[in-house]
Amino acid sequence: MKLETVTLKLPPKLLDDAGVVASGQDVTIGHLVRHLLAKEVARRLHPKPSNRAADALVAALQALLARDFAEATGWRDLATRLARHGYELRPAGGGIALYKRSCGTRVCKGSELGFGYGILVRRFRAAMPGHPHGTLDQCFDTGPLEKPAPEPFGSAPPKHHLAPLFETAPDWAALAEGLRKQGYYLRAQGTGLAIYGEKDGRHLCNTAAVGFRYRKLVKRFGAPMPGHPHGQQWIKKNTVVQNDDAPEFEVIDTEWRPLPAET
Incomplete structure (x- = not known):
C-alpha cells in the first residue's frame, strides 16, 4: 500500500502520551x-x-398503540386498528415489524412495543396471514383468552423482589413511594399499568408480570391510580355514607366493561 507523507502539529503532552500508547502496543x-x-x-x-x-x-x-394491541381480537382487527394511525405490521425474519403505510418505512420491531410475534400468535391462536414462519411451532392455550402482559423492553425486575411490595401496599400512595425507593415508578399503559425505571425512564414490564394486574389493584385500593384514564369501570360510589369514616368507594366484582350510568 502506497503511503503519503503528512505533517501533523501536536501539543507536546499529546505527543508524549501517544508515544506511551504506541510503545505499549509495540x-x-x-x-x-x-x-x-x-x-x-x-x-x-x-x-x-x-x-x-x-x-x-x-x-x-x-402510548399511541398500546390500547389497540391490547384490545385487538385477531390479526384483521389489529390491522384495522393500526391502519387508523397510519401503520401496519409486516413479517420481519422470525418476527414482525411496524411500518408506515404512507411510505413503507420500517419504524420498529413488534417486540420493542411489547408485543412480539410469538405473543400475538398465542393470543390470536393463529399465525399472521402470509407470515413465512407461520405459528413458530407454538402450542395454543385452549383456556380463556386474556389480554397478555407485554414483553419487557429491558431486564424486568425479579418477581420475588417487587411482589411483596405490591402485596402489602395499603393504597396507591404507599405503592408509589415503595417503588420510588427501589428506583421504579408506575405509568398507565393502555388500559393496564406498567413499571418503568426511575433512572433511565425505560419500560421494564407491566404489573401483571409481577402478579398484579391493574384491575386487581383498582379493586383492592378502591380507586383508580391517580391520573390513570381507566379503572373507574371496576368500582362505584357508595350510595349510602353513614359516617365520616365510611370509604369513598365500594369495591365490586364486575366483568371488564363500563358500568351502566347511574340513575
Missing part, C-alpha cells in the same frame, strides 16, 4: 495514528444502521 506513532484515523473515517462515512428504534420514538408509539 507500534510506531504513525501506525497508531493511521489505525485510529481509518477507524474514525470508516465510522463517519459508513455508519452501521441501528435495528432498534430510538427510545423516544418507541415510548411515543407505546
